[in-house]
Amino acid sequence: MNHGGISDFRSDTVTRPTEEMRRAMYEAEVGDDVLRDDPTVLKLEEMAAEKLGKEAALFVPSGTMGNTIAMKIAAEEGTEVLLEEKSHIYNFESGNISRLVGALPRPLPSKRGVIPLQVLQQNYHAGERLHIPSTKAISLENTHNYWGGAVLRPEYLQKVGEFSKEKGLHFHLDGARIFNAAVALGIPARELARPADSVMFCLSKGLSAPVGSLLVARKEFIEKALYVRKFLGGAMRQAGILAAAGIVALNKMVDRLAEDHSRAKKLAMGLSSIRGIEINPEEVETNIVIFRLRRMKVENFLEELKKDGILALGFGPSRVRMVLHKDLDDQDVEKALRSISRILS
Numbered sequence: 001m002n003h004g005g006i007s008d009f010r011s012d013t014v015t016r017p018t019e020e021m022r023r024a025m026y027e028a029e030v031g032d033d034v035l036r037d038d039p040t041v042l043k044l045e046e047m048a049a050e051k052l053g054k055e056a057a058l059f060v061p062s063g064t065m066g067n068t069i070a071m072k073i074a075a076e077e078g079t080e081v082l083l084e085e086k087s088h089i090y091n092f093e094s095g096n097i098s099r100l101v102g103a104l105p106r107p108l109p110s111k112r113g114v115i116p117l118q119v120l121q122q123n124y125h126a127g128e129r130l131h132i133p134s135t136k137a138i139s140l141e142n143t144h145n146y147w148g149g150a151v152l153r154p155e156y157l158q159k160v161g162e163f164s165k166e167k168g169l170h171f172h173l174d175g176a177r178i179f180n181a182a183v184a185l186g187i188p189a190r191e192l193a194r195p196a197d198s199v200m201f202c203l204s205k206g207l208s209a210p211v212g213s214l215l216v217a218r219k220e221f222i223e224k225a226l227y228v229r230k231f232l233g234g235a236m237r238q239a240g241i242l243a244a245a246g247i248v249a250l251n252k253m254v255d256r257l258a259e260d261h262s263r264a265k266k267l268a269m270g271l272s273s274i275r276g277i278e279i280n281p282e283e284v285e286t287n288i289v290i291f292r293l294r295r296m297k298v299e300n301f302l303e304e305l306k307k308d309g310i311l312a313l314g315f316g317p318s319r320v321r322m323v324l325h326k327d328l329d330d331q332d333v334e335k336a337l338r339s340i341s342r343i344l345s
Ligand SMILES: Cc1ncc(COP(=O)(O)O)c(C=O)c1O
Pocket: 061, 062, 063, 064, 065, 088, 089, 141, 143, 144, 145, 174, 176, 177, 202, 204, 213
């Protein structure tokens, strides 16, 4: 089910809203969310807080804004945030931690998104020395985009949560795709969110809503978040139009993520039998497939794919990313495998 004959594997952000979302947007009851009387936004926030097992939630225009707000509250100028070296927040959010918070992001190595506890311990600074910024927060990503949609397990998150508590740190989870992680593990998202002090998740990725993300946390944290969102220009007026699609996303689009995961696996298995491609299909746990080209340049490969009506993304000098989502079906996967076999034969 592609659009205009194009099979778009670039990202799950390309998903179009469903008919039901468009209808809900048309019919949405709205108010002024800056004055906090848009009933549809308030309803979405309540649902989000409940699903993630937190006290409160705030609707924000983008995942980047949700993460930025969390960092702005959790850290402060001259302090430090521990995060994973390939994380979205460190690499792809315009340097927000240094530019808007004034804190030092300390990127740490990981095994597919999992920073060993010992590495966190070694990099923690209590502020005992004048010349070393004190650690204020830890941020992890689940699922992990760069690491091909890798899933962080609840046991690991629990340990990071305990460490954060022991040291008085804020533990933030960039859960842009937390529902993919939950569906892959067959557990409620709140089990993954429990050890974290704040979680950001996106409605506009695999859940297919047109716009929006949520920041969930304790009530006092979300009260502060309201001020930071305003300061960043993210307070919207009749935002219920957007929130209405988000409500449909949370009600209807979570369970179907399993389909994307099984198609991603199918794509990865198919790719693993094509010469010229390096991929371990076992590592594909959710909807993101990343592979390495052995001989062909990424730009040329993408150009050839495009000729067959297939879009993918270059992910570094020799890697390609293909993401499964609701606007791609089994035929799109077969078409992509046929095209890639032809290109690399
Ligand atoms: C893991 C992760 N976090 C955060 C974001 C930011 O979301 P947005 O594009 O809505 O700012 C993305 C976007 O792709 C992402 O993949």
